[in-house]
Amino acid sequence: MKQRKLIANNKKARHDYFVEDTYEAGIVLTGTEIKSARAGKVSIKESYAKFDNGELFVYGMNISPYEQGNRFNTDPLRPKKLLLHKQEIRKLIGYITQKGLTIIPLSMYINEKGIAKMEIGVCRGKKNYDKRDDIAKKDADRKMQQAMKKYNR
Secondary structure, X not given: OOOOEEEEEOHHHHHHEEEEEEEEEEEOOOHHHHHXXXXXXXXXXXXXXXXXXXXXXXXXXXXXXXXXXXHHOOOOXXXXXXXXXXXXXXXXXXXXXXXXEEEEEEEEEEOOOOOEEEEEEXXXXXOHHHHXXXXXXXXXXXXXXXXHHHHOO
């Protein structure tokens, strides 16, 4: 079993998008950024990934400046490069050329070797009625669980 320390999770992504496919990507960080990430000061709520010259970058990801970082701290919102295999990059380019698909970071974690990784998903946007269906399903499941709990007492 893979042991990993979760740093940031994007719960809103699974609410707003249908996740078609997921990939694990390495992420290029500076020294102070990785120290801040290990402390859990990362937000990926408003982030997205896009291609620039055949390389995948994540935009809108906020890594707070490291307290002891002084002049070595970088811009918290700078684009961060994602590391993938060539065939995965080609596959992702094929996905996003289709209508309506985008690449969204789902979570960021540190794996068992101490390396920062990001789980990215190829996503399709949900319509409002899809979101309402999900909320209704969750509500029905919650009511069923409460009824079962009351019944089993």
